[in-house]
Amino acid sequence: xxxxxxxxxxxxxxxxFFALLWRSERPDRVRLFLQMFxxxxxxxxxxAWLMFPFPSGPPAPIP
Amino acid sequence: MGAADGSPPASAPAGQQAPxxxxxxxxxAASGADAEAAPASAPRxxxxxxxxxxxxxxxxxxxxxGRWLRGLAFCALVSTAALVGVTLDGKLWRPESGKPLxxxxxxxxxxxxxxxxxxxxxxxxxxxxxxxxxxxxxxxLLTAGxxxxxxxxxxxxxxxxxxx
Numbered sequence: 520x521x522x523x524x525x526x527x528x529x530x531x532x533x534x535x536f537f538a539l540l541w542r543s544e545r546p547d548r549v550r551l552f553l554q555m556f557x558x559x560x561x562x563x564x565x566x567a568w569l570m571f572p573f574p575s576g577p578p579a580p581i582p
Numbered sequence: 583m584g585a586a587d588g589s590p591p592a593s594a595p596a597g598q599q600a601p602x603x604x605x606x607x608x609x610x611a612a613s614g615a616d617a618e619a620a621p622a623s624a625p626r627x628x629x630x631x632x633x634x635x636x637x638x639x640x641x642x643x644x645x646x647x648g649r650w651l652r653g654l655a656f657c658a659l660v661s662t663a664a665l666v667g668v669t670l671d672g673k674l675w676r677p678e679s680g681k682p683l684x685x686x687x688x689x690x691x692x693x694x695x696x697x698x699x700x701x702x703x704x705x706x707x708x709x710x711x712x713x714x715x716x717x718x719x720x721x722x723l724l725t726a727g728x729x730x731x732x733x734x735x736x737x738x739x740x741x742x743x744x745x746x
Contacts, residue, residue, distance in 0.1 A: 520715070522718075525666075525670075525715070525718045528666065529663075529718075529721065529722065529725070532659055532662060532663050532725075533725065533729075535655075535659060536656070536659050536660075536729055539652055539655055539656065539659075540656075540732060540733075540736060543746060
C-alpha cells in the first residue's frame with residue numbers, strides 16, 4: 520500500500536473511533552468525523568508539502 | 583453558586599427546606615458543562631469487570647454493558663488497526679534497556695490486552711525493522727493499543743453512570 524493510502528486509512532480509523540467515542544448523536548458524530556478526517560488528511564498533506572524542499576539525507580542505519 | 587451546580591439556592595428563606603437540585607445525578611458525576619448538558623444514566627454492570635473485559639478484548643466491555651453497536655464498532659476499528667499493523671510488520675513495543683521511551687510505549691501497546699500477549703508470546707511476533715511498512719505498522723499497532731486504553735476508561739464511565 521502506498522503512503523497516501525495508509526495515511527487515509529489511519530485517518531479514517533482514528534476519526535471514526537473518536538466520533539463514536541466522544542459524540543452520541545448521529546449529526547454530531549458525522550460533523551466530528553469530517554472535521555477530524557479532513558484535518559488529518561489535509562494537515563498531513565500540508566506538512567508533507569512544507570517538508571518537500573528539505574533534503575531527505577542518507578537512509579537511517581538499521582539497528 | 584446556586585441550583586445550576588447542585589447546591590441549594592442562596593435566596594432560600596430561613597427555616598424553609600431548600601428544594602432539591604433539578605438533577606438527581608451524583609455530584610461526582612456532574613462536573614463541567616458537558617456533564618450537565620448530557621445527563622448521566624443509571625449505573626450498570628460491575629465497573630471493574632467491564633474495564634477488565636474491555637481491556638482483554640476490544641469492545642467486549644461495551645458488549646457486557648449492553649452497548650452492542652458501539653461494542654461491535656469499537657471491536658472492528660481496534661482489530662482493523664492492529665491487523666494492519668501486523669500486516670505491515672510493525673513493532674510491538676516491549677521494554678528495552680537504553681531506550682527510555684520504550685517504557686512509555688510498552689504500556690500503550692499492552693493496551694491491546696489479550697491480543698498483545700497472543701501476538702508476543704503465543705505467535706512470537708516481533709515485527710521486522712527491514713520491512714517497508716515498519717514505521718507505519720508500528721504507528722498502527724501503538725494506536726490500536728492506545729485506543730483500547732480509552733475504551734477501558736469509557737467502559738468504566740458507562741458502568742458508573744457517568745456516560746450514556
